[in-house]
Amino acid sequence: MSTHTIDTATVKRLVEARAIHGAAIIGQPGGWSVLLKYGMEERPLGIQRADRPRLWRSLDTCVDYLKEELHIGRVDLLDATGYSAQNPLPGKSRPDAAERMRKAFAASYHDHWFREQVEIALKEADDPATEWVSHEEVEAMFVQRRSALRARSTATGAE
Template sequence: MSSHTIDTAMAKRMVEASAIRGASIIGQPGGWSVVLKLGMQEKPLGAQRSDKPRMWRSLDRCVDYLKKELHIARFELLDATNFSDVALVGKSREDASERLRNAHEAAAHDKWFREQVEIGLAEADDPAAEWVTNEEANASWAKKRAELVNPSPRESPRFSHGEV
């Protein structure tokens, strides 16, 4: 692979090693790109599986990506001189961002669910855990349902004729 751009994995390692001295967001026809400063050199952040600069259609998404993925929150330059929101000619992948967002949400839910299962298993293995039989649980819920259907007279509101 050519070295005209820096891919995200390499950029992450360089950020960890404090090798990136700065970042600039540059407006392009169709979106925004990022240029990383490495010593005296500047190289664009590359797109996945290619040596072309990565483009974001939204400045907010570009900044969000840099903050969350690369942990870069300060920028030396924001140049909107050449920015144009006119879409570039080529394949449009409008579904890609939605698909990726859904995949991230699913992964986050899976992580949360697995954590909840681990917590539940730890509670179940605790010798101090108190167990309730199915019959006891059914009886308790039957009692609660009956109370909701037929509240006791002292719990039900009393209205005189004409009150609302």
């Protein structure tokens, strides 16, 4: 078996040409890798810009990638003998990821809410039954409110 890997773009072309004859998911320390058979070759699916096999921490994620990304719906072999969850993939721990994702979801929710509020305001502004208040009327109302507040604050001695 060759130690060279095959990249995702090549696999996609081979799948379109119906040249992939089989796929196997192999358990590794810390994850799962994929071995593809085409012609007389067997090669592991590699990571981008490197000649190393790609590893997935989750078997479900690996299977989803095969089905959704590569359009390979049949796996000939699932070998879990070498799998060990005790040895996690190096360099993959991201303790800040949960906080980053929480902030991203909060920002997305706020953006959705804000756009919804703008849409409601625009509909209300376009409604012919909307009563408009002039700038002068608003200024007069606030002059009255300010004077009432001043009178209340001087009455309590808080000024």
